[in-house]
Amino acid sequence: MxxxxxxxxxxxxxxxxxxxxxxxxxxxxxxxDLMEWKQAKVIVSEEPIKGGDAAGVVxxxxxxxxxxxxxxxxxxxxxxxxxx
Amino acid sequence: xxxxxxxxxxxxxxxxxxxEIDEEVDWRLEAAAIITLSxxxxxxxxxxxxxxxxxxGYRLVxxxxxGQYKKPFRRLxxxxxxxxxxxxxxxxxxxxxxxxxxxxPVEVSTGRCKEVIKTGKDVNLFELPWPYIxxxxxxxxxxxxxxxxxxxxxxxxxxxxxxxxxxSRNRCATNPLPGAQINRIYEEKYQKRGKSMPIAIALGGDPxxxxxxxASLPEGVSEADVAGGLRGAPLELVRCETSDLLVPADAEIxxxxxxxxxxxxxxxxxxxxxxxxxxPRGPAMAIRVHCVSHWKDPILPTLVQTHLGDAQSFxxxxxGFAISMPLMMPPFSxxxxxxxxxxxxVLPGGVISxxxxxxxxxxxxxxxxxxxxxxxxxxxxxFIDEDVDPTEYEQVYEEIFANINPxxxxxxxxNWTYHHIVNSNWIEPWDRDKxxxxxxxxxxxxxxxxxxxNNRIVKRATFETCFxxxxxxxxxxxxEKFGFKEEPMWNKAYQEMKPRVSPDEFKVF
Numbered sequence: 014m015x016x017x018x019x020x021x022x023x024x025x026x027x028x029x030x031x032x033x034x035x036x037x038x039x040x041x042x043x044x045x046d047l048m049e050w051k052q053a054k055v056i057v058s059e060e061p062i063k064g065g066d067a068a069g070v071v072x073x074x075x076x077x078x079x080x081x082x083x084x085x086x087x088x089x090x091x092x093x094x095x096x097x
Numbered sequence: 098x099x100x101x102x103x104x105x106x107x108x109x110x111x112x113x114x115x116x117e118i119d120e121e122v123d124w125r126l127e128a129a130a131i132i133t134l135s136x137x138x139x140x141x142x143x144x145x146x147x148x149x150x151x152x153x154g155y156r157l158v159x160x161x162x163x164g165q166y167k168k169p170f171r172r173l174x175x176x177x178x179x180x181x182x183x184x185x186x187x188x189x190x191x192x193x194x195x196x197x198x199x200x201x202p203v204e205v206s207t208g209r210c211k212e213v214i215k216t217g218k219d220v221n222l223f224e225l226p227w228p229y230i231x232x233x234x235x236x237x238x239x240x241x242x243x244x245x246x247x248x249x250x251x252x253x254x255x256x257x258x259x260x261x262x263x264x265s266r267n268r269c270a271t272n273p274l275p276g277a278q279i280n281r282i283y284e285e286k287y288q289k290r291g292k293s294m295p296i297a298i299a300l301g302g303d304p305x306x307x308x309x310x311x312a313s314l315p316e317g318v319s320e321a322d323v324a325g326g327l328r329g330a331p332l333e334l335v336r337c338e339t340s341d342l343l344v345p346a347d348a349e350i351x352x353x354x355x356x357x358x359x360x361x362x363x364x365x366x367x368x369x370x371x372x373x374x375x376x377p378r379g380p381a382m383a384i385r386v387h388c389v390s391h392w393k394d395p396i397l398p399t400l401v402q403t404h405l406g407d408a409q410s411f412x413x414x415x416x417g418f419a420i421s422m423p424l425m426m427p428p429f430s431x432x433x434x435x436x437x438x439x440x441x442x443v444l445p446g447g448v449i450s451x452x453x454x455x456x457x458x459x460x461x462x463x464x465x466x467x468x469x470x471x472x473x474x475x476x477x478x479x480f481i482d483e484d485v486d487p488t489e490y491e492q493v494y495e496e497i498f499a500n501i502n503p504x505x506x507x508x509x510x511x512n513w514t515y516h517h518i519v520n521s522n523w524i525e526p527w528d529r530d531k532x533x534x535x536x537x538x539x540x541x542x543x544x545x546x547x548x549x550x551n552n553r554i555v556k557r558a559t560f561e562t563c564f565x566x567x568x569x570x571x572x573x574x575x576x577e578k579f580g581f582k583e584e585p586m587w588n589k590a591y592q593e594m595k596p597r598v599s600p601d602e603f604k605v606f
Contacts (some may be wrong), residue, residue, distance in 0.1 A: 021235075021363070021378055023378070025286050041363065043235075043236065048125075048225045048229050048236045048237045048263070048361075049223065049236075049263075049264075049266065050236065050265055050363070051265065066357050067382070071233065071235055071366070071378070072233065072378035073365070073366050075380055076231075076232045076233030077232055077233045092265060092267075095363075096300065096360050096361065096362065096383055097361050097362065097363065097380050
């Protein structure tokens with residue numbers, strides 16, 4: 014796993030319109046160094062982002078895919094914001 | 098000090114069944130990969146002494162009770178002080194006897210689990226070497242533990258083992274199966290009343306803790322009492338730092354926290370049986386962690402469910418069935434002799450050795466089993482002859498393969514409620530919504546009549562039916578003379594069947 018971050022496919026699907034508009038999203042991001050989930054304000058794109066990193070996509074039944082998603086962390090949000 | 102995980106590891110070491118790996122191994126995939134390949138070869142218990150990024154002494158041990166295919170109970174037997182070479186039937190008998198002789202635990206003032214205590218902002222779950230097991234997992238997992246909660250009305254303490262994702266430094270999320278007792282305690286009591294539920298997770302300690310946490314005991318029965326019975330001595334428990342819950346004093350690691358009403362965190366997917374990814378990622382009980390305590394040099398037990406021989410598969414399939422079912426289902430005290438389940442986590446089922454006192458009995462028994470809390474987990478029920486040992490796989494397989502007429506003897510019914518959805522890793526995503534109700538899954542159940550049928554014209558082709566009795570006797574009586582070392586397996590029950598070839602017919606040859 015070479016990507017610095019991963020995101021869950023459902024969140025990408027849920028916010029696809031905003032993502033394609035380049036709008037910031039508030040989603041859960043898996044920080045792959047420790048495998049820690051954090052809620053963060055991010056820009057997500059299918060094209061490389063300046064100052065961003067490659068991201069993996071956690072898929073429920075097909076492993077994690079890498080290669081066509083990029084993410085830029087704008088801000089880590091308070092921990093309680095990820096409670097669902 | 099009471100018996101604990103390290104005593105058991107010492108015993109394994111003395112018997113040459115513990116492999117200590119001193120090479121640096123990454124918690125990220127590497128440890129699980131080694132465990133997986135070793136499990137395929139019925140390997141030893143693995144103790145990883147050098148985990149990348151972790152201080153010396155912080156270790157990982159995996160599949161500590163895993164058994165070999167032919168001797169699935171070997172290490173479980175050793176862990177409770179029985180002869181590891183005990184037969185499966187004898188193991189289950191003794192295990193069951195102890196299981197039904199609970200001994201209450203004693204409270205002690207402190208224990209090894211208190212050597213390091215971190216609370217509040219100092220809590221960081223990532224200071225412990227949780228493994229990341231498989232590519233695609235939603236995170237690092239805790240899988241071999243007792244999760245401890247208390248009924249607020251009766252003070253009954255429940256221990257269970259549910260997969261738990263390490264979500265962040267001070268939070269994790271646990272995902273009990275539908276029907277698990279913790280769900281009722283939390284949802285119907287704490288949550289409904291708007292109260293937080295204190296919770297503790299204990300890893301390590303006496304091996305019996307893992308065994309009882311995986312069993313389905315009736316509500317009101319304390320797993321700690323049953324664990325004491327298995328050990329033959331009371332467990333020593335110590336009070337938590339942040340709640341009044343009692344935890345095993347010699348647990349390697351204790352996590353204390355609370356589950357607030359209606360708080361969930363995403364959990365899954367996670368590689369379960371045979372490394373199928375099981376999910377989908379969904380909401381699970383959010384645990385806010387307030388304290389982590391552990392030994393100075395903690396050994397973190399984990400579980401990689403990879404192979405027939407992994408502890409979880411055997412435990413759930415076999416002991417879960419053999420021990421829990423009679424407790425949960427008293428009507429089965431009649432002609433039924435419980436067996437273990439066949440060790441298949443993807444096609445789980447139980448084996449029941451029984452006489453048939455009246456027509457329709459098997460259908461009733463199957464219905465009773467599939468409807469029960471424990472039986473809901475099973476897709477298959479194999480009924481075998483009453484004189485066949487349900488714990489001996491070879492005999493069970495022979496019953497299945499030799500006695501089944503697929504048209505007549507396999508009875509299938511659709512749309513039963515199945516216990517797992519998180520474990521339903523074989524179901525295709527597009528079928529998931531179609532067959533799901535709440536967290537359960539509508540599934541197909543089968544019961545198989547694998548008993549010998551004397552009313553059939555077609556006889557099984559086996560030693561006892563292919564040869565006339567005098568030839569069978571001659572072979573058996575001269576067995577040793579031929580040079581064989583093991584006793585011949587001559588199934589006496591089959592002798593009562595009409596030989597496929599009569600002595601007279603045989604003479605024609």
